Amino acid sequence: xxxxxxxxxxxxxxxxxxxxxxxxxxxxxxxxxxxxxxxxxxxxxxxxxxxxxxxxxxxxxxxxxxxxxxxxxxxxxxxxxxxxxxxxxxxxxxxxxxxxxxxxxxxxxxxxxx
Amino acid sequence: xxxxxxxxxxxxxxxxxxxxxxxxxxxxxxxxxxxxxxxxxxxxxxxxxxxxxxxxxxxxxxxxxxxxxxxxxxxxxxxxxxxxxxxxxxxxxxxxxxxxxxxxxxxxxxxxxx
Numbered sequence: 001x002x003x004x005x006x007x008x009x010x011x012x013x014x015x016x017x018x019x020x021x022x023x024x025x026x027x028x029x030x031x032x033x034x035x036x037x038x039x040x041x042x043x044x045x046x047x048x049x050x051x052x053x054x055x056x057x058x059x060x061x062x063x064x065x066x067x068x069x070x071x072x073x074x075x076x077x078x079x080x081x082x083x084x085x086x087x088x089x090x091x092x093x094x095x096x097x098x099x100x101x102x103x104x105x106x107x108x109x110x111x112x113x114x
Numbered sequence: 115x116x117x118x119x120x121x122x123x124x125x126x127x128x129x130x131x132x133x134x135x136x137x138x139x140x141x142x143x144x145x146x147x148x149x150x151x152x153x154x155x156x157x158x159x160x161x162x163x164x165x166x167x168x169x170x171x172x173x174x175x176x177x178x179x180x181x182x183x184x185x186x187x188x189x190x191x192x193x194x195x196x197x198x199x200x201x202x203x204x205x206x207x208x209x210x211x212x213x214x215x216x217x218x219x220x221x222x223x224x225x226x227x228x
Contacts, residue, residue: 004157033215035218040123040220040221041220042203042218042219042220042221043158043203043205043216043218044218045215045216045217048215058215059217090157090158092157102148102150102160102163103158103160103216104160105150105157105158105159106157107155107156107157108156108157
């Protein structure tokens, strides 16, 4: 089975801190994604990457950046955390060269910014 | 902008009954749809998918129906069990920029009464 692992289940950070959310997948997937999940809004795409060192903006990239130095690892970075970034963050990956295939999700990181 | 949405935020059913969860989409260019199940404390899990060249697909106890005329997607769960209690999301792929970029609805919570 595909395993997508997010390094932290819960994080509490202060406003203005730099925050790193880490995600690792073990199935050699080329595509990786970061979503945030808020009640009633579903999942919204922040950034995605379809190859090492490649990144593309999703629907809500403002306030975030990403890093993909290795194929298995995709990091989400909050340069200066703000309270409106308090949310559940979900990482996902999908198989290579697959246009229509489901995403495999990690269990999420719940970030609270105070 | 165009988006995926849901009619009912909460659905309560009796154990053993059939459940129907609905989803409306507005992008006629969408060609792939997925249903995910998210249990408390976990990431979304793939349930079933359907391509736009089909109108029905069946899995184990689940059926997805696609009505392209009215842009409507539904998930039917037969003989609903307590383990089916979760939040269900529909998602569509409109093929932006790269494959597997999914747009998610807001979710429906399914509660199964014993």
